[in-house]
Amino acid sequence: MSDPVLQAVGLTKKYASAVSTVTALDAASFEVRAGEAVALLGPNGAGKTTAMQCCLGLLTLDGGEVKLFGKDPELLEVRQRIGFSPDAPQFPSRLTGLDVLELHGTLLGQTRAQARKKAEELAQRLGLAEAARRSCGGYSRGQGQRLGLAAALMGDPELLFLDEPTAGLDPSGVAAMRTLIADLKAKNVAVVLNSHLLSEVERVCDRALFIKSGRILRTHDMHNAARFAEIRVVNAAVVAERVKRLAPEGVFDGNTLRVPIASEDVMPGLLKMVIEGGGEVLEARASGAELERLYLEIVEPAKVAA
């Protein structure tokens, strides 16, 4: 197994005001390896963005240590290898998107011509080709988000931090983001993702860290996670006996049959079993709600109980 590109040990961050002190991160430890996509999941105010900003050196730690590529994140050689796309970024209103990207490219050591070329390529790829020629002052939230992502990718980073990358994006933007993360992983880029879009996280990430009140409650490995088939039928009572006999591990929750599966390949067989048993299928899907269920169980158990 490769060395971790990000090592966070005992990260602690407190925000102090005149009246109170809030512990935003409480001894959080985690690692991310090359080619791995890791999601930080938790409710608003859980400490996800703070964790990211601490890893990047944007916030001063009250305790703990961060190493990027085994080194201090403040080192200029380390910053050459990272990218960060913040949530709802804003850019100088009188500069065009291409100007902003050119600035980031030249700061990374590219010539102006190289930076311009790369900026145009990224703008094209992220659906900003036209908007990138306009001043940033008139950008929508989604366009700002895309420009932030383009800026983060200007230096072909080996470690990429994405804070709510799909916020403000339209469905095609979300799909493009999914493809992009998959491409980056294929190039051995490590991705740290902070998102509330659990279905996307489930599709692109290798691991999820559940955070609440600044603490990492659990690490969930997507590849080793139990998967389920969910089949909604009109007449559950008719097929219940047959299911009990042929798939004893399956359980009914109202009209929905839930069966643990090893892969999606078994779905046709399950459907055949239900239909041949006289069941009328309304909907069938594999896994899907697994991460959401886990999220609720781990992060918001009170809601599950309710």
Added chain:
Amino acid sequence: MNGLAPIVSWPVMLAAARERIKTPLLIGLVLVMLIIALGAAGPNADGSEGFAAIAGFLLLIFTMMLGAGLIDEEFAAGHAQLVLLRPLTRAQWFGGRLAGAGSVLAAAMTLVWLSTTANAVSKGAHFDLARVLALPVAFVWAFAWLAVLAALSVVLKAWTNIAWLLFATILWWASKLAINGINAVMVAKDKSTDHFSQTVVGFIGTIEPYVCPQDPLQIIHTLHNGGRPDWSPLAYDLVWLFGAWTVGCVLLNRRELSRRTT
């Protein structure tokens, strides 16, 4: 130019200059400065006419507008955090922002100087050393003010760096006026010259040249009239310029980069 790379990031400078130069209010002000300076350019002008009197006041306004929120606006938008994650030091970023605004200042002043010089020379004024030096001497003075505004902008939000500077200036003048008034009343009362208020007035008179960048145009007037100028105002302005620059970098190094504070 590359020798300055450790303290000035050229890409940041270029971006800062691009931002500033596209500000319609600044462009309008340069046009007004040009018109007023041209009106002052006569056959007896010594080269300082583009930066003195009303033109000098407008130059200060222009400098203030250039320096308004120069550093903090980038933090407030969150763009500073992204740029400072690139392989550059905070000092280089600060230097780049300051030099970018400074280059716009230099361009505007050069434009004013070229126009007034062409106008004055066409009316019979001499093109002497005083006229040549008027531009760099006035620029150092204005740039020193810009550096002060940039340093203030590290710790003050948005355009409040200008507000605090104006407040400090008004407070200084009001205090001076009040102390002078008190002193005049006390002297008139018992005709004595040995008052504490007089000591204070004397003290204020002594420190006044050092509390802010000094107007160095006296150098130009003296040179134009064939005298030996006192170069110290220019030296003080250079001290203010590099002093404020250093203080700005030190303050920036102490600042937490993220927007989130509570």
